Amino acid sequence: MSSRNSIISTFRLLEGPQTLGKGPGFWSAFAVVLILACIYPMFADGYDVGNNVYFFNWTFMALGLSLIWGYGGALSFGQTAFFGVAGYAYGVLTINLGDAYGLTFFSLLAAVGISALFAAVLGYFLFFGRISGVFLGIVTLSVTLVLERFMSQTAGPEWAIGSARLNGFNGMGGMPSLTIPWPGGDIVLYPDVTLYYMTLALLVIAYLALRMLVNSRMGNVLVAIRENPQRAEMLGYDIRRYQLGAFVIGSGLAGLSGVLYTAWGNYITPSSMGMSAAALPVVWVAVGGRSDLTTTLFGTLLVLAGFQYLTIYGSQYALVMMGFLLVVTILLAPSGIFITVGSLFSKGLRRRLARERA
Amino acid sequence: MAILETRKLDKWFGGLHVTDNVDFALEKGEVHCLIGPNGAGKSTFFKLVLGEHTPSGGTILYDGEEITRAKPFERVRRGISVKFQVPGIFQALRVRQNLQIALQHHLEGAGLNEEIDRLLEFLKLKDAEKQLAGSLSHGQKQWLEIGMAIALKPKLLLLDEPTAGMTPDETHATGEMVKALNAEGVSVLAVEHDMAFVRQIAQKVTVLHFGKIFAQGTIDEIVADERVAAIYLGEVDA
Numbered sequence: 398m399s400s401r402n403s404i405i406s407t408f409r410l411l412e413g414p415q416t417l418g419k420g421p422g423f424w425s426a427f428a429v430v431l432i433l434a435c436i437y438p439m440f441a442d443g444y445d446v447g448n449n450v451y452f453f454n455w456t457f458m459a460l461g462l463s464l465i466w467g468y469g470g471a472l473s474f475g476q477t478a479f480f481g482v483a484g485y486a487y488g489v490l491t492i493n494l495g496d497a498y499g500l501t502f503f504s505l506l507a508a509v510g511i512s513a514l515f516a517a518v519l520g521y522f523l524f525f526g527r528i529s530g531v532f533l534g535i536v537t538l539s540v541t542l543v544l545e546r547f548m549s550q551t552a553g554p555e556w557a558i559g560s561a562r563l564n565g566f567n568g569m570g571g572m573p574s575l576t577i578p579w580p581g582g583d584i585v586l587y588p589d590v591t592l593y594y595m596t597l598a599l600l601v602i603a604y605l606a607l608r609m610l611v612n613s614r615m616g617n618v619l620v621a622i623r624e625n626p627q628r629a630e631m632l633g634y635d636i637r638r639y640q641l642g643a644f645v646i647g648s649g650l651a652g653l654s655g656v657l658y659t660a661w662g663n664y665i666t667p668s669s670m671g672m673s674a675a676a677l678p679v680v681w682v683a684v685g686g687r688s689d690l691t692t693t694l695f696g697t698l699l700v701l702a703g704f705q706y707l708t709i710y711g712s713q714y715a716l717v718m719m720g721f722l723l724v725v726t727i728l729l730a731p732s733g734i735f736i737t738v739g740s741l742f743s744k745g746l747r748r749r750l751a752r753e754r755a
Numbered sequence: 756m757a758i759l760e761t762r763k764l765d766k767w768f769g770g771l772h773v774t775d776n777v778d779f780a781l782e783k784g785e786v787h788c789l790i791g792p793n794g795a796g797k798s799t800f801f802k803l804v805l806g807e808h809t810p811s812g813g814t815i816l817y818d819g820e821e822i823t824r825a826k827p828f829e830r831v832r833r834g835i836s837v838k839f840q841v842p843g844i845f846q847a848l849r850v851r852q853n854l855q856i857a858l859q860h861h862l863e864g865a866g867l868n869e870e871i872d873r874l875l876e877f878l879k880l881k882d883a884e885k886q887l888a889g890s891l892s893h894g895q896k897q898w899l900e901i902g903m904a905i906a907l908k909p910k911l912l913l914l915d916e917p918t919a920g921m922t923p924d925e926t927h928a929t930g931e932m933v934k935a936l937n938a939e940g941v942s943v944l945a946v947e948h949d950m951a952f953v954r955q956i957a958q959k960v961t962v963l964h965f966g967k968i969f970a971q972g973t974i975d976e977i978v979a980d981e982r983v984a985a986i987y988l989g990e991v992d993a
Contacts, residue, residue, distance in 0.1 A: 414852055614859050621845050621856045628843035628900075631805070632857050633831035633907060 411605060413612025415468065415620060417689045417736075417749070434597055438590045447588030452701050453596045454657045459681050459697040460607055460690060461650030466679075467687030468611055469643040470623030471529065475537030476651040476678050478544050481670035483512035483652030484659040485548070485563070488572040491660075492561035496573035497583070505575065505656050512652025513645050520644040524637045529626075541670045548667035568666030575660045588661055596657060603650065607690050610646070619643055651678075673716055677704075680723045686733020696733060756819070758783045758911050758942045759804065764813035766799055766966075773799045774810070775966035781911070786933065786943040788953045790977075791963035792987055797946045800963065801915055804944070805837055806830050818910070836909030840916045840946075842896035844903070846889030850880055853888050853899060857906035870906070877932070878902040894925035901929070905936060912936065914945040918952050930955035950978075962986075 412419040418427070438446045458476055466472045486508035494500045519540060523533060552565025563569055575592070577584040586592040610616055618639050621629040630636050659665045668674060685696010700722070707715035730737035732750055740746040757780040766774035773796045781787045789797050802808040804815060806827040815823045822830055831837075845853050854871045862870055875881045878898045883891060888899055897917060904912060914933070918926040926949060933956045937943055947953050953960060953974060960977045962970040964986050970977060977983055 414849065617852070617856045617859060620848065624845035624847055625843055627839070628845065628903070629856075630828050631831055631837050631839075631843070632903065633828050633860060635826075635828050 407609060410609040410612040412608075413616075415611040415616050416608050417691050417746075431601065435594075438593055443589050446590050446593050450588055450593050450596050450661055451658075452698055452705075453593075453600055454654055454661055455678075455681070455701060456600055456654075456694055456697050457603055457657070458651040458654035458678050459685075459693055460603060461647030461654075462678050462682045463647075463687050463690055463693035464607060464611070464619075464650075465643050465647035466682065467689070467693065468616065468623065469619045469640055470626075471524075471640055471644065472531075472534045472679070473537040473644070473647070474534040474679060475539070475541035475675055476648065477670045477675045478537070478541035479512040479516055479648040479651040480655035480658070480674075481541070481544055481548070481665070481667070482515055482655070483508040484655035484665035484669065485569065486511045487656045487659050488569045488665055489558045489561040491572045493559040496576040496585070497578070499576070499578045501573055501575045501660070502577075505653075505660070508656045509649055509652040512655065513649035516645045516648030517641070520641045520648075524640045524644065527637075538675055541675050542672065545667045545670040545672075548670070566667060568664060568668075570664045572659060572663055574663060586660070592661065599653070599657075603653075604690060604694060611690065615639065615642065676723075677719065680719050684722055684726045684734060686736045688732065689736070692733050692735040695735065756783055757781060757816070758818055759944065760816040761800075761804075762814045762816070764800075764803060764815065765811045766796075766803060766808060767811045773966050774803060777813070777963075777966070777968055779961065779968065781942060781944055782959075783942055784937070784940060785958050786937050786945070786956050787959045787961065788957040788974075789944065789946045789961050789963060790948070790950075790953065791969070795963040796966040797963050798915070799966075801913065801944075801946055804913060805835070831907065834908075834910035835913065836904040836907045836911070837913040838897075838900050838904045838915065838917055840919055842893070842900045844888045844896055844900050846887065848888055849884070850886055850888055850891070850899060851875070851884040854902055854906060857903040860907070874902045874906060877935075879928070894921045894929075897921060897925075897929065898932070901932060905941070909941060911942045911944065914943060914947070916946055916948060918947065918949050923951075926952050927955070 458480055462473065462476050487504050490504035490507055491501055494504060523536060528536060548563065549566045551563035552567070554562070556563040556565070561569070573585075575586040575595070577586065584591065586595060611619070618629060618634050618636075621632070621634070622636050622639060626636055655665070655669070658669075681697040681700045682693050684700050685694070686692030700719075704715055704719060707718055726734065736746055736750055740750045759779075759781040761777050761779045764774055764777040764779070765772075775796075777800065789800065791797050799808060803810050806822070806825060806829075810823060813823075814821055817830065817833060817835060822833070825833075845856065848856075851871060854874055855867065858867055858870055875884050878901065880895060880899060880902070883895060888896065891899060897920075901917065917933070918929050921929065930952055933943060933945070937956075943956070945956070957974050960972060960974050961968055962977060962983050969986065970980055970983050972980070
């Protein structure tokens with residue numbers, strides 16, 4: 398009975414002060430969007446569906462950054478470090494272990510674990526060393542740039558782990574896709590409809606789990622730290638632990654993005670940890686509205702689609718546009734486009750906007 | 756018995772001796788005010804007790820145990836709570852959530868909601884519970900923070916100029932809150948400028964000057980002390 402109650406109260410955390418959207422209206426809209434996402438492959442070519450998994454791959458890193466920055470108030474400019482570490486780890490592990498017996502999924506978990514462990518060690522020195530504000534951004538950016546430089550010079554044959562060549566600037570390829578062991582023949586998740594459904598399922602799980610996390614006691618403490626770290630500490634919270642916790646979870650999600658991206662394209666390069674790669678998650682999250690998971694998610698998908706369109710049709714100026722978009726957002730809509738535009742129509746969002754500007 | 760005691764407490768900032776060999780004791784159940792001219796070292800002493808500064812020498816005892824090197828949050832967990840001078844609240848969160856964050860350590864469910872309601876009543880903030888803390892009046896913000904500080908059920912409450920910027924009515928109401936808490940057994944150390952407020956609440960007053968304890972006594976003794984009046988006018992070098 399009490400365990401049933403605790404399950405109910407856990408699910409109650411899907412709604413709360415830290416997330417936009419509640420009640421039947423919101424969850425109906427959620428169901429409609431989910432159904433549309435589920436039936437989309439029936440109306441599209443398998444090749445296009447597989448290509449579009451690309452967009453989902455990045456959302457985990459964006460949601461993680463929303464947790465660290467939007468909720469916890471700590472701007473990490475180097476989430477790509479964990480993306481890259483996990484991507485390379487997946488490559489090294491799967492090339493050595495192979496894709497039989499579900500070992501690709503073991504590699505996925507292990508790679509995410511490695512990036513989370515890396516975040517725990519780095520985060521320990523950052524948060525327990527009381528590094529905050531702009532310095533946190535500088536240090537995390539440095540870490541991702543150092544990793545990019547390091548991986549770029551691993552072209553020689555001496556840079557191999559087992560049978561996996563790191564391949565320097567050209568990047569590492571040839572790792573297997575995720576593979577589900579199945580009687581009568583393994584199911585290989587090439588960029589196609591099956592991979593689409595698996596990634597979508599992971600996204601829904603991550604989104605709902607994060608909603609519960611930010612509305613939990615830990616979420617309360619995180620936003621308290623964002624608002625006033627001194628007061629939060631003087632309520633008896635060891636704020637360093639909470640910041641570290643958010644950083645590890647958020648970076649683990651960046652790692653998941655890295656693994657999914659690498660398994661999707663069978664390819665990872667050092668430039669995925671470079672300067673422009675590192676700046677993009679900050680743009681996605683800021684433009685959508687970093688202080689809410691839902692606006693972060695839709696903002697990320699929207700900006701990614703726009704970026705893709707510009708890259709195809711305008712090539713070089715796509716990145717410039719991203720920079721422009723970030724500046725415009727910060728000047729005109731610091732709470733993100735969804736809350737700002739929505740506040741023109743909704744009283745609730747207007748209040749929320751006033752609250753974020755307070 | 757003293758709930759808070761400092762022995763030969765010292766703090767240097769470079770060549771500046773801001774806390775000079777302070778032996779201080781606050782008895783259990785006492786309301787003790789710390790006064791002194793600007794630059795007397797009140798804030799530094801306060802931050803040493805909180806753990807925001809590390810002393811250059813000496814020891815700090817809380818309830819008979821040494822806490823000289825304890826982290827601020829560890830001191831809070833032992834029963835010290837603080838209200839800052841500038842209201843330290845969570846501006847973008849609702850009043851109710853501010854209190855919830857303070858209370859969620861030790862309460863949950865119905866008990867949590869009851870305690871929030873009780874505090875809202877005590878703080879005269881019942882009508883404002885759904886407001887954002889940042890939209891409260893200055894006096895209400897001060898009360899909200901007092902509420903967060905006492906939500907922890909502290910044994911020792913530290914108040915840094917709790918009435919700064921308040922109207923006389925708000926100041927008086929704050930004094931009554933402090934007295935009500937003291938009646939429940941909370942010991943209080945307050946840094947304060949407003950002498951009317953000090954007179955309202957203090958059972959004992961300590962005057963700091965150039966980082967040293969200059970005088971100690973009841974409010975009447977302190978007010979009658981011509982040396983104290985002189986340092987406020989800048990005529991005595993202690």
